[in-house]
Amino acid sequence: MTTISANLQAVTARIASACKAVGRAPQSVQLLAVSKTWPAEDVRSAAACGQHAFGENYVQEGVDKIAALAEHGLEWHFIGPLQSNKTRLVAEHFAWVHALDRLKIAERLSAQRPSNLPPLQVCVQVNVSGEASKSGVAPAETATLAHAVAALPRLKLRGLMAVPEADADEASLRAQFSLMRTLLEQLNGEGLQLDTLSMGMSHDLDIAIQEGATLVRIGTAIFGARNYQEP
Ligand SMILES: *Cc1c(COP(=O)(O)O)cnc(C)c1O
Secondary structure, eight states: OHHHHHHHHHHHHHHHHHHHHOEEEOOGGGGEEEEETHHHHHHHHHHHHOEEEEEEEEEEEHHHHHHHGGGGOEEEESSSSGGGGGGHHHHOOSSSEEEOHHHHHHEEEEEEEOSSSSSEEEEEEOOOOOOTTTTTTGGGHHHHOOOOHHTTTTTTEEEEEOOTTOOOOOOOHHEEEHHHHHHHHHHHHOOOOEEEEEEOOOTTTTHHHHHOOSSSEEEEEHHHHSOOOOO
């Protein structure tokens, strides 16, 4: 068994046990394998184990892998911050965008989504930790952006996404994840039909799932430690 295959099994077991702890069905959590910085061969190995959805942070790196792996029919999620001069490539090549935090970017993605593709699935990123350096909209501004994004014709708003404070303790992580769930429920109470809470990474997926995550974004625990400085 390859390392990637063993790691995928271990992550799947962690997801199952976090679900069990709070009485959720394991199928209620989707695993997104974050393949940024890893070569196409590693994605191929994970795909051979049945992994279907992959996340990328950098546009050109992602587009190159999508082209190299086209015959596998994989689902590609763009999870990094997106600048307006890169929206077209993302609209043309990805199925999902997770880190929307500006209406201008959403409008460009909607206008640039090719008509032969289904609507681009998107999440609004919320800055739950309140750190000034973090992207994402403030919790109090989430509803305004979410309703505006939901009205765009070629986007399908699926839910909310967050990256909590990296060194937060467990109680603080729980509070941040739980705020996300409250925000999602509020939006659904206002008539939106959102089914996705994109939250939880290698170190905190268990807590995220216990607090309601429906999609976890996992890189290190599947592919190993990345050999570069996060920008
Ligand atoms: C890199 C990244 C991940 C994966 O993080 P790991 O700690 O390696 O699991 C998840 N989400 C986002 C937005 C990322 O940039």
